[in-house]
Amino acid sequence: xxxxxxGVSGRHIHLTQEHIEVLFGAGYQLTEFKALxxxxxxxxxxxxxxxxxxxxxxxxxxxxxxxxxxxxxVSRTDAFxxxxxxxxxxxxxxxxxxxxxxxxxxxxxxxxxxVIVAARHIHFHTSDAEKWNIQDKAKxxxxxxxxxxxxxENVIARVSPNFALDMHIDTDEANAAGVKNGDTxxxxx
Amino acid sequence: xxxxxxGVSGRHIHLTQEHIEVLFGAGYQLTEFKALxxxxxxxxxxxxxxxxxxxxxxxxxxxxxxxxxxxxxVSRTDAFxxxxxxxxxxxxxxxxxxxxxxxxxxxxxxxxxxVIVAARHIHFHTSDAEKWNIQDKAKxxxxxxxxxxxxxENVIARVSPNFALDMHIDTDEANAAGVKNGDTxxxxx
Numbered sequence: 001x002x003x004x005x006x007g008v009s010g011r012h013i014h015l016t017q018e019h020i021e022v023l024f025g026a027g028y029q030l031t032e033f034k035a036l037x038x039x040x041x042x043x044x045x046x047x048x049x050x051x052x053x054x055x056x057x058x059x060x061x062x063x064x065x066x067x068x069x070x071x072x073x074v075s076r077t078d079a080f081x082x083x084x085x086x087x088x089x090x091x092x093x094x095x096x097x098x099x100x101x102x103x104x105x106x107x108x109x110x111x112x113x114x115v116i117v118a119a120r121h122i123h124f125h126t127s128d129a130e131k132w133n134i135q136d137k138a139k140x141x142x143x144x145x146x147x148x149x150x151x152x153e154n155v156i157a158r159v160s161p162n163f164a165l166d167m168h169i170d171t172d173e174a175n176a177a178g179v180k181n182g183d184t185x186x187x188x189x
Numbered sequence: 190x191x192x193x194x195x196g197v198s199g200r201h202i203h204l205t206q207e208h209i210e211v212l213f214g215a216g217y218q219l220t221e222f223k224a225l226x227x228x229x230x231x232x233x234x235x236x237x238x239x240x241x242x243x244x245x246x247x248x249x250x251x252x253x254x255x256x257x258x259x260x261x262x263v264s265r266t267d268a269f270x271x272x273x274x275x276x277x278x279x280x281x282x283x284x285x286x287x288x289x290x291x292x293x294x295x296x297x298x299x300x301x302x303x304v305i306v307a308a309r310h311i312h313f314h315t316s317d318a319e320k321w322n323i324q325d326k327a328k329x330x331x332x333x334x335x336x337x338x339x340x341x342e343n344v345i346a347r348v349s350p351n352f353a354l355d356m357h358i359d360t361d362e363a364n365a366a367g368v369k370n371g372d373t374x375x376x377x378x
Contacts, residue, residue: 076364077266088336088367120337145342147277148309150365153338175265176339176365178277 002132002187004122004167006144007037008174011057011074013048013102017066019111023048023104030064037166038123040065049103054083071114072100075172079117089116090156118170121156122187123163132187134159142167144185148178151188191321191376193311193356195333196226197363200246200263202237202291206255208300212237212293219253226355227312229254238292243272260303261289264361268306278305279345307359310345311376312352321376323348331356333374337367340377 021028030044047059050072060072071094079086084098099111122142124134134140136159143151152173167185174180210217219233236248239261249261260283268275273287288300311331313323323329325348332340341362356374363369 075266076367077264077360147343149342151340151342153334153340154336170365171266172361172364175361176359178265 003184004142004165004187005037006174006179006181006183006185007166007168008179008181009073009118009168009170010061011050011072011078011171012043012061012063013050013073014063014067014069014071015048016068016070019070019102019109020062020066022107022109023102025106028106030062030066032064036063037164039162039164046104050082051101051103052082052084055081057082069094069114070102070109070111071116072111073116073118073170075170076117077172079115082115084115086115086117088119090119090121091116118168119154119156120152120167120169120173121158122167123165124157124159125163125165126159126161128165129157129159134187136160141188142185143188144177144179144183146178148176150177152177152185192373193331193354193376194226195363195368195370195372195374196355196357197368197370198262198307198357198359199250200239200261200267200360201232201250201252202239202262203252203256203258203260204237205257205259208259208291208298209251209255211296211298212291214295217295219251219255221253225252226353228351228353235293239271240290240292241271241273244270246271258283258303259291259298259300260305261300262305262307262359264359265306266361268304271304273304275304275306277308279308279310280305307357308345309341309343309356309358309362310347311354311356313346313348313354314352315348315350317354318346318348323376325349330377331374332377333366333368333372335367337365339366341366341374 032042033045044062102109138157221231222234233251291298327346
């Protein structure tokens with residue numbers, strides 16, 4: 001049985017060092033609140049306000065470290081609240097996505113693009129992928145059982161020696177399937 | 190192929206005539222805004238404010254006609270916003286569910302119970318159910334395709350000569366599967 005732990009991603013943002021400095025001040029460095037499941041990744045103590053054409057979120061958690069491009073990841077429910085129509089995308093693929101306004105304690109950033117609904121995916125360490133014969137970029141079917149049991153299709157496999165085994169879904173997906181952080185799912189094909 | 194139209198239910202409330210009169214005034218009758226897919230059911234022009242321990246919704250649509258028991262149906266996402274932990278239930282099964290406060294233009298109602306997350310279900314006219322050999326109360330697996338393709342398990346069949354064929358899911362489920370009102374799903378077993 002190919003069992004994977006489930007991690008539920010709430011809305012969050014990745015920022016470039018340049019945007020971090022506009023929002024928080026010259027030379028500012030994110031500080032770690034909590035380590036995440038993927039090695040080296042962390043939830044920062046810092047949050048930012050995100051303002052869309054229809055609504056806003058006061059405190060959106062920043063995930064570190066800084067990245068080459070800023071990217072806001074929201075659920076479809078969040079997107080309706082903001083008044084945006086972001087596509088479902090893999091992290092890092094932000095061409096032709098909507099922008100949004102960010103407000104920090106030191107300044108504001110008008111993101112030109114970078115708002116996505118994250119495509120559900122599983123991080124595999126290379127050794128897990130080899131053991132289960134799963135290729136990078138493969139699209140998997142993954143089942144979560146229980147009262148609101150669901151089979152998720154098109155779950156993208158991402159394989160790297162830098163990854164730890166974890167399935168990432170957003171809050172809409174978690175709520176629809178009745179799962180929470182630390183529950184498990186089964187790859188069915 | 191057993192194809193059914195999908196109807197996405199946003200948060201809404203059913204009220205007793207007694208509660209309608211407390212909220213809107215003695216002798217008040219709901220007025221129809223729009224007919225729903227099930228014969229005789231309608232979205233009312235009237236809305237009510239719903240106040241939970243953590244948050245509130247200013248304008249929750251009332252669905253008519255009046256019912257024998259008042260019942261608020263929310264998504265899991267909504268439930269977190271309100272600060273409630275309602276169970277997943279079939280409509281009408283409200284024993285041991287949380288209550289909530291309702292505020293209308295004429296008065297307030299402290300519901301003792303009645304908040305649920307609606308269990309996904311399909312309404313079948315008796316003739317559809319016979320044609321497809323589906324029993325009332327059966328639990329079905331139903332697939333929605335596309336980029337966020339999902340197979341929903343435990344979809345409850347509800348069969349009646351008073352029903353019109355329609356699958357009802359909530360906004361979390363619709364967002365997780367990337368479907369909207371009027372899309373179709375397929376019963377796979």
